[in-house]
Amino acid sequence: MLYGMRRFSALAIAATVVLSACSSSATPSPAATPASTTGNCVTGSITAAGSTALQPLVQAAATNYGKACPGATVTVNGGGSGTGLSQVAQGAIQIGDSDVTAQSKLATPLPADSLVDHIVARQGWIVVTNKDVTGVTNLTTQQNVDIWTGKDTNWNQVGGPDLPIVLIFRPASSGTRSTFKKLVLNNAVEATGGQTLTEDSNGAVTTAVTTTDGAVSVIGFAYYNDPANKPLLNGLQLDGVDATVANMASSTYKLAADGHMYTNGQPSGLTAAFLAYMLGPDVQGTLIPSLFYAPVVH
Amino acid sequence: MAQLTNTYRATGLRAAPSLRQRIDLPRRVVFGAAASMIFIVVLLLAFITWQGLQLFIKDGVSIGQILSPTWQPDSTSPNLSFGLLPFIAGTVYVTALALLISTPVSVGLALFLSEVAPGWARAIVQPALEIFVGIPSVVWGWLGITILVPFLSHTFHGGMVLSLPIAGDVFRVPGFLTGFSWLAGSLVLSIMIVPTITSVSYDAFRAVPQELRTGSLALGTTRWQTIRHLLIPSALTGVLTAIVLGMTRAAGEALAVQMVIGNSPSMPAAITQPVTTLTSQITLDMGNTVFGEPWQDALWTMSLVLLVISISSVVLVRVINKRRMGA
Amino acid sequence: MTATPSQTIGRPNGPKPSLKGKSSRGIILADRAATVVLWGTGVLVLTILGAIIVHFALAAWGVVTLNFVVSDPSETALGGVMPILWNSIYMLALTMLIAVPVGILGGIYMSEYAGENRLTNAIRFAEEAISSVPSIVVGLFGLILFVDDLHLGFTALGGALALTFFNLPLMTRLSEQALRAVPQDERSASLALGATKWQTIRHVVVPLAIPGLITGVILTAGRVFGEAAVLLFTSGIGTPPHYDFTNLDLTNPASPWSPFRPATTLSVYIWKLNSEGLGVFKNQIVDGSAAILISMVLIFNLGARFIGRVLSRRLTAA
Numbered sequence: 045m046l047y048g049m050r051r052f053s054a055l056a057i058a059a060t061v062v063l064s065a066c067s068s069s070a071t072p073s074p075a076a077t078p079a080s081t082t083g084n085c086v087t088g089s090i091t092a093a094g095s096t097a098l099q100p101l102v103q104a105a106a107t108n109y110g111k112a113c114p115g116a117t118v119t120v121n122g123g124g125s126g127t128g129l130s131q132v133a134q135g136a137i138q139i140g141d142s143d144v145t146a147q148s149k150l151a152t153p154l155p156a157d158s159l160v161d162h163i164v165a166r167q168g169w170i171v172v173t174n175k176d177v178t179g180v181t182n183l184t185t186q187q188n189v190d191i192w193t194g195k196d197t198n199w200n201q202v203g204g205p206d207l208p209i210v211l212i213f214r215p216a217s218s219g220t221r222s223t224f225k226k227l228v229l230n231n232a233v234e235a236t237g238g239q240t241l242t243e244d245s246n247g248a249v250t251t252a253v254t255t256t257d258g259a260v261s262v263i264g265f266a267y268y269n270d271p272a273n274k275p276l277l278n279g280l281q282l283d284g285v286d287a288t289v290a291n292m293a294s295s296t297y298k299l300a301a302d303g304h305m306y307t308n309g310q311p312s313g314l315t316a317a318f319l320a321y322m323l324g325p326d327v328q329g330t331l332i333p334s335l336f337y338a339p340v341v342h
Numbered sequence: 343m344a345q346l347t348n349t350y351r352a353t354g355l356r357a358a359p360s361l362r363q364r365i366d367l368p369r370r371v372v373f374g375a376a377a378s379m380i381f382i383v384v385l386l387l388a389f390i391t392w393q394g395l396q397l398f399i400k401d402g403v404s405i406g407q408i409l410s411p412t413w414q415p416d417s418t419s420p421n422l423s424f425g426l427l428p429f430i431a432g433t434v435y436v437t438a439l440a441l442l443i444s445t446p447v448s449v450g451l452a453l454f455l456s457e458v459a460p461g462w463a464r465a466i467v468q469p470a471l472e473i474f475v476g477i478p479s480v481v482w483g484w485l486g487i488t489i490l491v492p493f494l495s496h497t498f499h500g501g502m503v504l505s506l507p508i509a510g511d512v513f514r515v516p517g518f519l520t521g522f523s524w525l526a527g528s529l530v531l532s533i534m535i536v537p538t539i540t541s542v543s544y545d546a547f548r549a550v551p552q553e554l555r556t557g558s559l560a561l562g563t564t565r566w567q568t569i570r571h572l573l574i575p576s577a578l579t580g581v582l583t584a585i586v587l588g589m590t591r592a593a594g595e596a597l598a599v600q601m602v603i604g605n606s607p608s609m610p611a612a613i614t615q616p617v618t619t620l621t622s623q624i625t626l627d628m629g630n631t632v633f634g635e636p637w638q639d640a641l642w643t644m645s646l647v648l649l650v651i652s653i654s655s656v657v658l659v660r661v662i663n664k665r666r667m668g669a
Numbered sequence: 670m671t672a673t674p675s676q677t678i679g680r681p682n683g684p685k686p687s688l689k690g691k692s693s694r695g696i697i698l699a700d701r702a703a704t705v706v707l708w709g710t711g712v713l714v715l716t717i718l719g720a721i722i723v724h725f726a727l728a729a730w731g732v733v734t735l736n737f738v739v740s741d742p743s744e745t746a747l748g749g750v751m752p753i754l755w756n757s758i759y760m761l762a763l764t765m766l767i768a769v770p771v772g773i774l775g776g777i778y779m780s781e782y783a784g785e786n787r788l789t790n791a792i793r794f795a796e797e798a799i800s801s802v803p804s805i806v807v808g809l810f811g812l813i814l815f816v817d818d819l820h821l822g823f824t825a826l827g828g829a830l831a832l833t834f835f836n837l838p839l840m841t842r843l844s845e846q847a848l849r850a851v852p853q854d855e856r857s858a859s860l861a862l863g864a865t866k867w868q869t870i871r872h873v874v875v876p877l878a879i880p881g882l883i884t885g886v887i888l889t890a891g892r893v894f895g896e897a898a899v900l901l902f903t904s905g906i907g908t909p910p911h912y913d914f915t916n917l918d919l920t921n922p923a924s925p926w927s928p929f930r931p932a933t934t935l936s937v938y939i940w941k942l943n944s945e946g947l948g949v950f951k952n953q954i955v956d957g958s959a960a961i962l963i964s965m966v967l968i969f970n971l972g973a974r975f976i977g978r979v980l981s982r983r984l985t986a987a
Contacts, residue, residue, distance in 0.1 A: 089921060089922040089923050091822055091823070091922070091931065093822075093823065093905070093907075096944070096945050099907075099945060100744075100945075100947060103907070103908060106910070107910060110910055110911075117910065117922060117923035119907065119910065119922065119930065119931055120907050120908075121823055121905045121906060121907040121931050122629075122906045122907055122941065122944075122945060123629045123823075123905070123906060124628070124629025124630040124631075125629075125630055126628075126629055126630045126631040126632045126638070127628075127629045127630075129632050130632045130633040130634075130817075131816070131817075131822065133632075133633075134633070134817055134820065135820055136816055136817060136820050136821070136822040136823075137822050137823075149631075149632045149635070208519055210519050210520055215605075215626040215627055215630060216415070216416055216607075216627075217415075217416075217626070217627045217630035217631050217637060218630045219630070222416075231418075236606070236607065236608050239519045239520065239606075239615060239616065240606050240608075240616065241520060241522050241604040241605065241606060241616050242604070242605035242606060242607065242616075242618070242626065243605065244600070244605070244625065244626045244944065245943075245944035245945050246944075246945055247942070247943055247944045247945050247946050247951075248601070248943060248944055251487060251943070252520070252522060252604075255491055255492045255495060255520075255521060256495060256519070256520040256521070256522070257495070257519070257520075258519070259520065266947070267945075267947065270947045270948065270949075271948070271949050272947070272948055272949040272950075272951055272952075366867075368866075368867040368870070369778075369782055369867075371774060372774045372775065372777045372778035372781075372782060373778050373782065374774075375770075375771045375772075375773075375774035375775035375777075375778060375841075376774075376775035376776075376778035376779055376783070376792050376841065377788075377792060378771060378775070378837070379775065379792060379795040379796055379799060379837060379838060379841065380791055380792060380795045382795070382799060382834050382837065383794075383795040383798050383799055385810075385814075386799070386802065386806075386807070386810050386834070389810055389813055389814060390806060390809070390810060393813060447710055447713065447714075450706060450707055450709075450710040451707075451710040451711060451714060453707055454707040454708065454710050454711045455711070457707075458704060458707045458708065459711060463711060466715065467711050467714060467715060469970060469971070469974065470714060470715055470718050471714065472888075472970050473718060473966060473967060473970050474714070474718060475892075476891045476892070476895060476966035476967075476969065476970060477721070477895070477962075477963060477966060478894075478895030478896070478897060478936045478939075478962055478966075479895070479897065479898070480895075480897045480936050480937075480939045480940050480943075480959075481895075481936075481939065481959045481962060481963065483943075484939060484943065484955060484959060485721065485724075487943070488952075489724075533717065536714065564696055564697065564699070564700035565700055565703070565704070566696075566699050566700040566702075566703035566704070567696065567699075567700070569703070587801075590801045593803070594801075594802070594803025594804065594805070594806070595803070596803065596804065596805040596898045597805075597897055597898055597901075597940060601943065621803060621805050624805060624809070625805065625898075625901075628809070628902070633817065642809070645805070645806045645809050648802075648803050648805075648806050649802060649803075649806055652798070652801040652802050652803060652806075653798055653801070653802075655801055656794065656797045656798050656801050659797070660794075660797075
């Protein structure tokens with residue numbers, strides 16, 4: 045009942061500020077003019093929001109699509125995977141970007157059933173350390189477990205210098221953290237407290253790793269390979285496998301997961317056209333490798 | 343002030359009210375504008391309270407559980423627990439240290455402006471404080487992350503045994519392992535709240551009648567004696583108000599703090615170690631959780647706690663000032 | 670500077686009677702020490718502010734050029750912040766469009782009509798309460814109300830409304846102060862001439878209060894300009910696309926004039942770059958953006974003082 049009240053007051057506000065229904069809903073027009081490489085150009089305006097790990101890719105694709113198709117605007121927002129899923133389920137946006145599947149996040153009152161998954165890329169993560177952790181170029185899965193659960197607390201236990209290990213986590217709610225926990229830590233319970241840090245984004249993690257002696261963390265390929273970050277960080281192999289796009293594409297590098305774009309129901313209009321563009325040769329063949337993602341595995 | 347308004351109202355009523363005056367459209371319009379703030383507060387309270395209570399209503403979490411120190415909100419976690427104590431404690435500790443640093447400086451500055459500074463100095467410092475207020479919190483955070491955090495970690499790195507080790511703490515280390523820390527958060531906040539505490543204390547000192555000062559000085563006391571034995575006691579309630587307002591600002595600040603405190607979701611152990619606060623945890627998790635899941639409901643409960651803190655401080659300020667009126 | 674304190678008040682020279690039985694020498698030393706410490710606080714604050722301004726002036730040197738202000742963002746080059754700066758100004762205008770009239774009207778009620786009663790007390794309580802609510806809570810409120818419940822998504826409109834909620838108390842209080850500062854005699858004279866109350870307010874009180882009202886507007890504007898936590902959750906966080914200013918269709922989210930589009934402002938952009946920025950120029954762009962923000966704050970504050978002074982001189986001279 046109170047829920048109803050809230051809805052009602054929301055409507056009351058809507059009335060007071062005189063909001064008409066002209067919000068950012070997709071206004072697909074069927075005037076599909078054939079374009080060279082973008083498949084079908086559809087005019088209109090949509091918003092994609094959510095995962096920050098996918099954001100560089102979606103942003104670049106949206107910019108390119110907008111250039112190729114005048115009259116089409118795809119606005120890209122971050123906010124996190126949870127935001128993307130919540131809002132696409134509520135109909136506030138047209139595409140929700142997520143690092144994780146909707147089933148793993150959504151429950152009542154926002155059922156995942158109506159959401160349609162579009163896997164658009166594979167994204168990888170790499171374990172990075174501060175530059176002062178010399179002599180460590182590889183960590184095995186077991187070594188990672190020992191470090192991240194707090195069993196090993198000094199780099200000399202894994203062949204590095206005599207330096208305390210400072211763990212820099214991503215927030216427990218983040219896709220990066222849950223993927224790492226599942227694929228590498230095998231769901232072991234991570235260390236907490238004392239000298240562990242939590243930073244909420246690739247950028248903040250990079251800053252924290254570079255300014256903290258003995259720090260270790262996990263960041264996305266796109267951020268690690270960024271010319272601003274790469275010289276500041278030690279990127280580690282995982283079980284002797286280099287963290288490269290090729291190894292991720294061939295599934296020999298295991299710290300990788302699908303990037304999802306969700307729509308509420310089957311997409312139509314500009315949303316469908318943009319998703320088709322995401323899966324087309326421009327994005328899969330050219331853009332994706334240049335941004336250190338891997339194409340969709342069929 | 344009230345007196346003036348009443349006199350004025352009386353004058354206004356002298357003329358016989360015409361029909362137009364009785365309807366008095368302008369009065370209704372301006373009243374509506376002022377009363378819109380009541381509307382906003384009620385709406386805000388209703389929404390945040392309703393959302394903040396979902397954790398108890400919908401998810402069946404007990405009040406006792408949110409006071410536990412264990413934060414395991416992941417639904418896959420074997421021992422699910424929504425203990426908010428680390429965040430509440432973090433907010434309290436970070437705020438308290440910020441006040442401890444900021445209050446002497448701010449009250450000193452208020453005394454300087456009100457009692458010591460010549461006109462030209464006041465003409466420089468007062469606008470400077472206004473500019474201080476205007477510096478966005480993200481800019482403070484950016485300064486914290488680029489200057490303060492590296493400074494702390496390199497200057498005091500491992501050299502000083504500053505931490506208070508707690509038994510069983512796996513990462514017990516003396517000194518700063520990393521500059522992201524309780525101290526960094528408190529330092530950033532202490533600068534951010536200087537203008538608040540200063541301006542309110544300044545008003546309190548200015549409100550002390552000039553005759554009292556002259557009288558005291560005529561007795562041959564020094565300026566410092568006058569300040570200590572006369573001004574500070576007379577302006578005490580005003581200074582307390584200033585501190586409460588500074589506290590509210592510090593406890594509610596989100597982005598600048600989140601950037602520098604390290605966000606470790608465990609009970610604060612030492613000022614050299616990372617801690618977390620209510621605001622920073624909300625910033626970290628809100629985007630990654632989905633609407634309606636217990637995890638996000640717990641974040642709404644945190645914002646309800648913040649709301650309760652801020653509304654209580656408003657009530658506290660009123661109580662302090664009522665006592666001053668009564669005294 | 671620290672010699673003979675309290676000289677200005679004309680303290681008699683010679684030995685002083687002690688309040689607490691200390692030696693007079695100790696008392697004088699304490700007084701001098703206190704004077705030094707109090708001057709020290711003033712110097713400290715100015716030093717910190719000066720250091721910050723110098724820091725950003727140096728950091729922005731060579732970054733903030735005309736090109737930086739008028740170019741679109743880029744990840745491979747320094748680029749610019751034009752669309753983001755536009756969003757900051759746009760959000761400011763949209764917020765002030767709502768907050769200024771409502772705030773001034775509310776100020777008129779509080780200064781000219783409100784009696785000492787429960788209703789006034791409730792309004793004052795509401796005013797203080799909103800001022801004390803953390804900005805992140807206001808942001809979350811905006812998220813739930815505008816973004817979710819009203820299905821607006823992330824829009825400039827939602828952000829501006831949330832900012833209005835947040836700044837209305839400040840605008841109202843500053844307006845009330847400005848109006849109360851108008852001498853009572855002016856009102857009495859106008860009423861004595863037979864003007865109605867509203868005529869008095871419109872033609873006498875408000876014009877006389879204009880310098881104070883403008884100061885209020887500018888100070889509120891400064892706060893709106895720097896706010897980030899409210900907007901993270903309401904108007905969105907992203908790198909804006911290239912804006913086509915010839916698109917005047919307000920209902921089209923592609924138009925930079927439309928309130929129905931996400932609008933990342935400078936403050937939010939700093940947060941975004943720190944979180945997810947890419948490219949070697951990231952830190953320079955943050956420094957440049959921060960320098961622009963601080964300059965705007967300086968301009969707002971000095972502008973408020975200057976305009977207030979000029980207007981009050983002109984109005985009192987007339």
